[in-house]
Amino acid sequence: MQASFTESQKETIHRLFRSRRDVRQGFTGEEIPKETLEKILLAAHHAPSVGFMQPWNFIVLEDLEKRKKIHSLFQAAKKNERQHISAEKQELYDSLKLEGILESSINICVTCDRSRHGETGLGRSQQSNMDLFSTVCAVQNMWLAARAEDIGIGWVSIISAEALAKELNLPEYVEVVAYLCVGPVESFFEEPELEQLGWQERLDIQELIYFETWGQK
Numbered sequence: 001m002q003a004s005f006t007e008s009q010k011e012t013i014h015r016l017f018r019s020r021r022d023v024r025q026g027f028t029g030e031e032i033p034k035e036t037l038e039k040i041l042l043a044a045h046h047a048p049s050v051g052f053m054q055p056w057n058f059i060v061l062e063d064l065e066k067r068k069k070i071h072s073l074f075q076a077a078k079k080n081e082r083q084h085i086s087a088e089k090q091e092l093y094d095s096l097k098l099e100g101i102l103e104s105s106i107n108i109c110v111t112c113d114r115s116r117h118g119e120t121g122l123g124r125s126q127q128s129n130m131d132l133f134s135t136v137c138a139v140q141n142m143w144l145a146a147r148a149e150d151i152g153i154g155w156v157s158i159i160s161a162e163a164l165a166k167e168l169n170l171p172e173y174v175e176v177v178a179y180l181c182v183g184p185v186e187s188f189f190e191e192p193e194l195e196q197l198g199w200q201e202r203l204d205i206q207e208l209i210y211f212e213t214w215g216q217k
Contacts, residue, residue, distance in 0.1 A: 020143055023152030024096075024193065026186040027103040036149050037106075040182075043145030044110070049134035051122030055114070056138045056177075059168055061107040069167055070159070070179070071101045077158045092199065099156045105183030109164070110139050115173040135177045142180070152185035 005013070041058055049055065061067055078098065085093045101107060112135040124130050139155070146153045161176040170176070194200055210216050 016144055016148055019188065020147045021152070021188050021192065022194075023154045023181070023185055023188070024098055024100055025103075027100045027105070027152060027181070027183045028186060029103060029105060030184045032105050032151060032183060036151065039149065040142055040145045040151065044138040044142035047134065047138035047141040049137065050124060050130035051117065053117045053121050053124075053131055053134065055112045055116045055131040056135045057111045057113060057174070059109040059111065061109065064102070067101050067107055070107065070164070071099075073163050073167065074099055074101060074156060074159050076163075077160055081158055089199075092197070096194075096197065096199070098158055100152075100154050100181040100183075101156065103183075104152075104154070104181035108142075108180045108182055109168060109176060110135060110142070110178040110180065111170060112175045112177050113173065114175060132175065132177060139178045139180070146182065147188075150184065152181075152183060152188065154181040155179070156181060 112132050114131055143153050156179045159179055164176050189196055
């Protein structure tokens with residue numbers, strides 16, 4: 001039986017949850033110490049996974065020329081996404097820094113091997129996407145561990161998964177889950193960046209909780 005957490009440790013954990021940020025700017029470009037990167041990846045590897053399938057892999061990209069190719073995929077995707085942004089928000093959208101692909105120390109692509117342990121495996125016969133959800137848990141672990149080490153992480157979702165898979169030579173049975181910009185930063189925002197810049201306010205938690213059935217408060 002593992003020991004319980006002290007009150008001080010509990011508060012530190014909850015402070016970590018509140019302090020995690022999606023970082024897009026302010027990367028210093030400094031090298032991440034090898035032991036720090038290993039801690040972050042090991043935290044990801046200790047994420048929960050349905051059926052203990054551990055479906056993740058981590059592709060670390062350091063080469064700048066390779067990242068420039070990825071950046072061009074982002075630019076094409078951003079141009080496409082802009083068409084779906086409401087007219088009143090397009091000016092704000094254009095002002096946002098939405099990635100740090102070239103400025104960060106490294107990029108990490110987190111993938112899900114959908115063939116690992118067979119087509120279904122324990123816990124997937126009724127909900128086949130549990131391998132993808134498990135991989136997202138690994139991303140969250142990585143994010144929290146990085147924040148504890150004062151390393152910023154930004155998730156680049158404005159990018160074609162198909163184009164990215166082709167660029168990284170992924171097998172057909174492996175899917176992109178997250179493309180991350182990772183590295184030391186000048187500072188962390190006190191609040192989520194998109195909240196501070198007026199893109200979206202945090203929702204009231206009391207409005208999101210139901211009891212027994214949908215919509216019942």
